[in-house]
Amino acid sequence: MALESIPRFDEDQPRPVPPLSLQDGSTLSRLVGLMRRLLADDGCPWDREQTFASLRKYVLEEACEVIDAIDSNDRASLREELGDLILQVVFQAELARREGVFAIDDVIAAIVDKLVHRHPHVFGDLEAKDADDVLRNWEKIKAAEKKGRGILDGVPRSLPALTRAQRIGEKVARVGFDWSNAEGAREKVREELAELDAALSAGDDAAIEDEMGDVIFALVNLSRHRKIDPEAALRRTIDKFTKRFRHVEMRVANEHGGWGEPANAGDGNDAGRPSLSLAQLDVYWDEAKKIERA
16 A cells, blocks of 8 residues: 555544454554654654664563553553553554555564464364463474574563573473473572582682572572562562661651761762661661561
């Protein structure tokens, strides 16, 4: 279809949303039309300046906001954040259309074809008795599709490190490169901790860094065997630590007037000088834990 034949987006045109049971994605064309309007010669200067590279950070940011909405169990927020993420897909598809390489329908056709091909237990004669069977078949089909590529080549290097480690563990497990149970993964944690202790005793910074990474990777594998998302587990721990430390800060402010002078005056560091003992701070920390339990 020629670009000129696509109707120009009209902001005054009614845009009714079908009832939930009748929604089939047909209104996606409105977003495509809106994006094309923004990218037009008389559209938005900021949008028209964007490139695939400049939008990279927004794709990551919007994906993370979707995760936050899921974690908060806030469906209204999830609806909004999914919209922001879809915008990034449509935005980049329109940039590709401008280059003459593909557009949104090509993107959708590619993923539909891929899903049909990778679900032979639904659209073909293959049988899959459980989810593990599905994943193993998925990896075999994917490997056949991408001949010459390694099993781990499809794991993005830009993923957060814990998530990347988990995905790597999942992929190699599907071809049998894994412990048979969680006990084997736990023993690996013990082994790596012993090597970290040896590096710490030797005071070898390079070895300490290597062994610290090995310990974390082993813990990710143990988490996978226990069906725990290590990224989510760490986020929850960080949130818990943050909440408790806020209580410590409040107690320090109320009982001692704050943290005192900056640790290194003039260097931009606003951390307080350690005028309070760790034992006293631990008292406030334990208070925070009791409040949580209560």
